[in-house]
Amino acid sequence: MRTARPLLPWVVWGIAALAYAVAVINRSSLSALGPAAQDHFGIDATLLSMFAMIQLIVYAALQIPVGVLLDRFGATSMILGGGLLMVAGQAVMATAPEVSLAILARVLVGAGDACTFISVMRMLPEWFALRQLATVSQLTGLIGQAGQLVSVAPLAALVGAIGWTGGFLGLAACGLLVVLLSALVLRDRPGDGTALERVLGRKGRLSREARSLATPPPTGVAEVSPPSTEMIPVVREPRVRVLGFWSRAQRLLALPGVRLAYWLHFTSPFAVNVFLLLWGTPFLTGGVGLSLPTAGGLLSLTVLSSMTAGLLLGPLSSRFVERRVWIAFGIVVAIMAVWIAVLLWPGTPPLWLLVMLLVVTPIGGPASMISFEVARSHTPRSFAGFGTGLVNTGGFTASLVVILLIGLVLDLQGAGSPESYSMGAFKVAFAVQIPFWLFGLTMILIESRRTKGWMQEHGRSLR
Numbered sequence: 001m002r003t004a005r006p007l008l009p010w011v012v013w014g015i016a017a018l019a020y021a022v023a024v025i026n027r028s029s030l031s032a033l034g035p036a037a038q039d040h041f042g043i044d045a046t047l048l049s050m051f052a053m054i055q056l057i058v059y060a061a062l063q064i065p066v067g068v069l070l071d072r073f074g075a076t077s078m079i080l081g082g083g084l085l086m087v088a089g090q091a092v093m094a095t096a097p098e099v100s101l102a103i104l105a106r107v108l109v110g111a112g113d114a115c116t117f118i119s120v121m122r123m124l125p126e127w128f129a130l131r132q133l134a135t136v137s138q139l140t141g142l143i144g145q146a147g148q149l150v151s152v153a154p155l156a157a158l159v160g161a162i163g164w165t166g167g168f169l170g171l172a173a174c175g176l177l178v179v180l181l182s183a184l185v186l187r188d189r190p191g192d193g194t195a196l197e198r199v200l201g202r203k204g205r206l207s208r209e210a211r212s213l214a215t216p217p218p219t220g221v222a223e224v225s226p227p228s229t230e231m232i233p234v235v236r237e238p239r240v241r242v243l244g245f246w247s248r249a250q251r252l253l254a255l256p257g258v259r260l261a262y263w264l265h266f267t268s269p270f271a272v273n274v275f276l277l278l279w280g281t282p283f284l285t286g287g288v289g290l291s292l293p294t295a296g297g298l299l300s301l302t303v304l305s306s307m308t309a310g311l312l313l314g315p316l317s318s319r320f321v322e323r324r325v326w327i328a329f330g331i332v333v334a335i336m337a338v339w340i341a342v343l344l345w346p347g348t349p350p351l352w353l354l355v356m357l358l359v360v361t362p363i364g365g366p367a368s369m370i371s372f373e374v375a376r377s378h379t380p381r382s383f384a385g386f387g388t389g390l391v392n393t394g395g396f397t398a399s400l401v402v403i404l405l406i407g408l409v410l411d412l413q414g415a416g417s418p419e420s421y422s423m424g425a426f427k428v429a430f431a432v433q434i435p436f437w438l439f440g441l442t443m444i445l446i447e448s449r450r451t452k453g454w455m456q457e458h459g460r461s462l463r
């Protein structure tokens with residue numbers, strides 16, 4: 001009897017990761033097209049940076065609602081819905097005659113993007129064994145980073161070659177193609193049908209016979225093994241009763257492991273987000289005094305570093321499950337230490353220190369993926385989408401606040417425009433990150449102690 005289909009989990013993951021990469025391409029599609037967008041809509045730099053901010057606000061604000069919908073409708077529907085929203089957003093961006101419609105386009109892209117990552121993360125434990133999850137999650141993040149590379153040079157080249165409308169319509173068409181592929185391939189879990197099969201009301205053999213890599217081949221005795229995701233199957237799932245939003249939130253937040261995951265995500269990725277989303281280029285050009293191409297070259301180091309760290313951190317955190325929180329903690333301390341060295345360096349920091357900054361800071365991205373592993377260990381399955389969304393708000397909220405504070409501190413020093421940027425002003429402005437790291441690290445210490453106590457009290461251990 002042919003039962004195991006070891007390839008299907010990888011195919012499902014491949015398409016889900018591709019959908020996430022497309023989300024990242026859409027998210028960062030304006031990053032290399034700033035001047036083109038200013039030209040096209042006749043807008044100034046402030047309005048241009050509003051595009052990024054609005055999109056980020058929409059993304060962060062939708063994480064919890066999307067998580068709730070994810071628990072209700074499943075990952076496939078959310079990935080498809082998110083993909084369609086982004087296709088619509090880019091089609092609007094391509095054809096918008098004025099800036100208000102371009103803002104609507106960014107809202108649509110932000111909303112679609114918000115649906116994608118946490119849905120992909122929710123899908124993974126259904127298809128992979130516990131020992132594989134950390135590595136597969138990191139690979140997913142790495143593929144997303146690759147999407148960021150696509151949106152820099154190739155997209156700019158496409159828009160340069162065929163124009164704004166053609167370039168963005170091309171992007172929308174690629175997105176649509178991936179939505180169609182997703183409808184044909186993605187399944188929430190083994191045994192579920194694809195979106196197309198659900199519409200047709202007929203489940204194919206591939207879907208019926210699909211097996212998770214976590215499930216040992218049936219022996220004829222036990223059909224279903226316990227879900228590998230519940231390393232700590234702590235909270236019994238609510239039976240039939242559907243809990244309201246606040247009750248669900250309360251139950252989730254009552255778990256110290258979920259709070260620990262939140263603070264890990266809050267603390268680790270904001271420095272790299274702040275740098276890549278807004279303040280990296282102004283700091284390197286207006287503060288350090290580098291040319292735009294040199295700054296761009298240095299910034300590409302961040303992607304390389306993040307990808308390499310992702311490859312290492314996956315196996316490392318699944319090999320040392322008990323130590324994974326401390327791995328992330330150590331990475332944050334290293335990021336903070338390099339930043340403090342840069343801020344305390346008299347005058348302009350030397351190139352070697354800047355290279356170190358651009359290599360160490362991005363490791364916070366892959367380190368933040370550890371928070372999803374922690375969340376998975378402590379969140380009851382029926383809350384998994386909510387839990388992932390909640391945790392994912394941590395880093396993005398911190399990023400948003402720090403981005404705004406840096407702008408504010410620059411303005412307060414009278415150094416808020418490219419003509420008035422200076423190294424001294426940037427140093428003071430970037431120092432606002434320090435209380436965020438210290439606060440986050442303190443919360444991690446507090447919640448990891450509580451989590452340990454809670455696990456002892458409930459007789460649980462991490463496997």
Ligand SMILES: N[C@@H](Cc1c[nH]cn1)C(=O)NCC(=O)O
Nearest residue numbers: 117141142269306310365366368
């Ligand atoms: N920290 C990122 C993921 C990541 C992985 N490697 C580098 N960054 C994250 O939380 N992503 C959420 C998203 O929607 O991209």
